[in-house]
Amino acid sequence: MNIELYDVTRRFGRNVAVDGVTLDAGPGVLGLLGPNGAGKTSLLRMLATILPPSSGRLALLGRDPAKPADRREIRRRLGYLPQQLGYYPSFTVVEFVEYFALLKEVPPHLVPKAVAAAVEKVDLGPKARAKLRTLSGGMLRRVGIAQAIVNEPELLLFDEPTAGLDPEQRVAFRALIRDLGQTATVVVSTHLVEDVGAACTEVALMSNGRVVFRGTPEELIARGEAGQGVGDAPLERGYSAILAAARAAS
């Protein structure tokens, strides 16, 4: 398993953002669904080794991120796209991706090839030499994806990756993460249930810091058909049915 969480909790003062989550995941694409404030981003930041858990046990790629040597090794094999991508406007697309490749300690002689491959994968070849300040929001999102995949990671974490992408780009991105999920563990945190349906092999639904559903997209659809879910699409109905049940239980 590339991700193993056992009873992981993260508190910010009195606020419990992630509440006793137990989860594991191997290669494939795991969709992390949930409403605003459900704890998706906090969970993702813990998986990205930015935040340590307040309690519980967390193992990534078979290593303990609390140990400096393990954390270093995890980060070598990690790709992360945060919800809000910070960037340096004066850098070009290639320079930005190259910068992160070097910070991830990709050997310098492999960097040009790795950067070119990552930029091509997100279809930014024609804009490779453009300064980041000249790019649209959607293009910047693709630059963020390129920097996340430049080191060919075994664990990829995407926080709202399709926000700002047009429908055509969104389709291409789903194809990309399906491809990445063949060998790596890809966690996609999103509001958009159609992303889950199209690209994810598994879904985890969070509410109030807890995982209230874990299964395949088909199982989520089935829950919607069986329950009182509302929505235009089968996945949306499953999503709302589970959330309604979770709220009722709490």
Place this chain on the structure above:
Amino acid sequence: MTAVALSRSRPAPVLRIEIRRSVVLWAVPLLLALFYFDSFRTAAGFPPVWTVRSSVITSHMVADFGPFAAGLAAWVASREGRRKTDDLLATTVRPAWARQASALGATLFWLLLTFLAGVAAIYIDTARQATWGGPPLWPVAVGVVGVVTFAVIGFTAGALFPGRFTAPLAAIGTFLLAEIGFHAALQVVPGGSTYALLSTATAVPLGDDGVFYRVAPDLSIVQVMFMGGITVALLGLLTLAPFFRVAYRGLLAGVSRTGRWLCVAGVALLAAGVTAAATAFALAGTAQLAVSGWAIPALHDSASDQPVPYTPDCAGTSFKVCVHPAFSGFLGGANAALQPVAAEIAGLPGAPVRAEQVPSGEGVRAAQGLVLPGLRRAGLSGTPPVYNYTSDNGLAPFFGSPEGTDNAGWRAGFQQVFLTAFIAGQPHVSPGRDAAVLPPNAAQQAVITALMTAVGSPAPVFGEDTTNGQPTAGATPTQIAAAAQRFASLSSAARHAWLAAHLPALRAGRVTLAQLP
């Protein structure tokens, strides 16, 4: 898909990207313009003497570059906070200190490249005109360390307090610091507090600094030690800053072995830097004025107080005009200025047979209450008499380059000082606490004016000093001008004969305007 083969990489490629995209590049044209209009033009106004022109590097260039260095470095250091890249960067392998080192390295690369280009411009310009000596390196070392210190101050501020106002505040703060240091440095007097000598700012140098006596490196060593100490201490603080945050969160156990070594290194840097800066501060307090400039007893090499041997460059036959070889470019102008007036007084009792350049420090230091043995005084002395002049009362008071000696005003000024020394002797000094040099009396002024008019020079200006409402010289300028015109209208032989008969009385101030023929 498998992870690409990963291994430890060198920081050079990251530094290369940082250098290529450094924000300092945008400021380089501004820095160069500031350098040209302030530092370069100031240096060009000084005589082409290496030590004199190089003083601009510390007194002007550091002040020009410093606030920009601090502001730009603060802007670069606060980048991760301003641009919200913290999260993204936190997931990378390379530690924060390595990223910061690359960003600071790129900032310093452009700043120092621009700074050294400015130094090169000053030195190339000096090399084209200088006739003696070579480029001094201590001012360059002080300047480089000064710029680095300003940049590290700004970088530390930006890294510890990231925000969009940090950079302008760092620039303004360091500008004020430089100004305070500058004003404090100008007020340093022998016997008083000398801590302000730690500032790189200096007063306008004497025209022949480092020519007759070497400039002792004592002060430069202390300045480098002080600023270097501050820089090292701040780098230590930057190294320790992440550990303060980790300790605050109670996560010290999560610090790697490398991290612990870094922590130790940070403490060592901080301690070494504070010690160096404190030592330099204490040493600056012991500074004393010596013939070779400010001396720090603990560092001073008495060999610097020995005169630098030289062979003067001379022109003329019966009356020789000599300059120090550092001022060879001025020899033609000096000779052309003094020969006509020397001919007017040739053969008179006490008339000089030679004009020779002497160090200009004596007058300045005497005014500060210091008597420095070994320095020859300006004026007439010796047998046969020699006229001793200094660069600041003869060669280059206002004109930095030998081209200035073509100026009629310069020539007249040089002749006036020469004739005043001969006709009026040593300048009279008024008694009392506020001693002042008195001008020649009315008859002396008239004779000097007449002799200058006779060689075709413009009439000199002596000023209109008054004491209790009466002209100090004993007559009004109009009365003096009339007497001078009367004396000048005599034939050269008649003037010479009158002077031969009355020179002792004229020198003693016993001749009145009415007694002039």
